[in-house]
Amino acid sequence: MLYAGIAWSADGYRVEVVDADGERAVPGTHWGAERVPELTRWLGGGDGGMPRGRCAVALESTNGLVDGLLTAAGLEVYRVDPWLLGERPDFGSVPALALAELVRTRRATLSPLTAEGGGQSGRDEDYHDGIRRSAPVEAELTEAGRWFRHGPRDRPEIALTFDDGPDPVYTRQVLALLARYGVRATFFCVGLHVNALPDEVRRIVDAGHSLGNHTWSHPFLPDLTARQFRLQLDRTGEAFERAVGRVPAVFRPPYGARTPETLTELLAGGPALALWDVDSWDWARPGPEKIARTVLDHAGPGSLILMHDGGGDRHQSVLALPAVIEGLLERNLSFVSAEALAGLPKAL
Template sequence: MQKDQLFTRRRMLLAGAAVLGAAGTAGLVVAGGEEEAVRTAAPAPVPGPQARQAPLRSSAFRLRPLTGGAPARPAPRRLKVRTEPIFRIPEHGRQMMLTFDDGPNPDYTPHILDTLAKHDVRAMFFLCGECVEVNQHLVARMAEEGHVVGNHTWTHPLLTTLDRSEIKSEMERTSHIIEKTYGELPQWFRAPYGAWNRAAFQLGAEMGMEPMAWTIDTTDWDTPGTDVIIDRVESGAAPGVVILSHDAGGDRSQTVEAIQEWLPYLLDSGYHLTVPNRRL
């Protein structure tokens, strides 16, 4: 995409989102319902040499025109139905991935984006549709700065308590508003509370989304204290690890403070913070 097209699209999105307000949803990591949530333990920490990652190139996840003379977008390719989510990324060197759930939120997401930009790091944001609806400008910023976004349902319900049609509605509505604000359909899905069931796996595959879980839970949703969050990240760091944090769903000031400490620590320890390719 040409630079002038990108800026024109971003100005359109930001102008359309300027009148909107703020909202948030809640997030916990539990199992519930008739089917058991998938869990995993964090790996042991691995020390590394002092290193810094190279400056980022322009994003491959830029916005594209959605109206006017643009051709119709093809339906998402159906994927193989998994029976458990992805917990880790491939261990290509000392790579890790940062993920943030439940946003965007105007009180916390901008500060997290600022910290990521300061250190030239991209992350993955699993968005709730009702939060996207009132914070579209933040999703446009995520696209502009090269972050990847995923589907985290519309209202953050416990999927194991819903029927298939309700789950489908939660996922479809969120994918549609992400496409509208981010510029393309999400290719990743995360079940609220980490509570997966067969319908979620099947519907996600039908919508072209892979299920993504996590390796390290910072427990920031429980506001355990900034030092506890920092220790959980630094002690659990290892190649292939996926870190779970939250940028909405409650008071996330500890998360905002903690990332300012643990992010430069990871970079100084030789880790490269990455985002997934089009397909893992």
């Protein structure tokens, strides 16, 4: 049995692997965010990397971008929650070696992640508690026109949104389908990927689509301090600025999780908070037909529809997309950007 820790930083991932005695099994490696598919194969014993055999992988709850691919590849993946980590950096995770050591020595106390459960599984109480406590701040943001879950129900408009990209494989496939039907969408991108794949972000903008901020590393917001959240937001805005010369006007919290401590940061300014009212559940990979049916069963005027073009194996999302678009077009709904649906400007 081998034990791997994956740490995120401003420029990608650091991976350390130890054996049953806590000795480094291979030298530490660094991977750009665009190489996560390759990293997944390497950890699974392919591409001539790791010795074949079982490998347990540990990640922080602030790293929500690699578990989808790792679990889909059949790897054993564990989330390390903050109470096991002590002091954490404001931007980045604790060292990969510390994570590898935790999964080696305390695997039974860590939360196992599954492809079906998603990255925040086992944290339902913190998730719902954060949402409950956020109600007053959300009321203030709503009052200021800076919090929305859908658009007006009396206009035949919807917004199709894709989260967790840009992705080196799936973003282009989604863009090709949107172009085929001549419809517009909004891409809620993560800073780690924007930074690693700026050409993909430019491709999105050049095709006439919109952008949203989806944090840097897809953290579970209840585990962040206000300062850590601020850095996730701002660094991602800066990556967008470098890639396309502007900062998105909308922000979407990973998993839809929020807390008053983090949302207060949005009161002073910055992007408006865009949730969704139609979840395609495409990340759980229930099959393309089921994904399309779920969207079409729930969408109507004003809907803000959630799909994914990154953060995992998204081929089902791509396969479902033609039926989704055709079904919405048949209802004479027009496709607008998320910010247009809420009557907001395109960029900050």
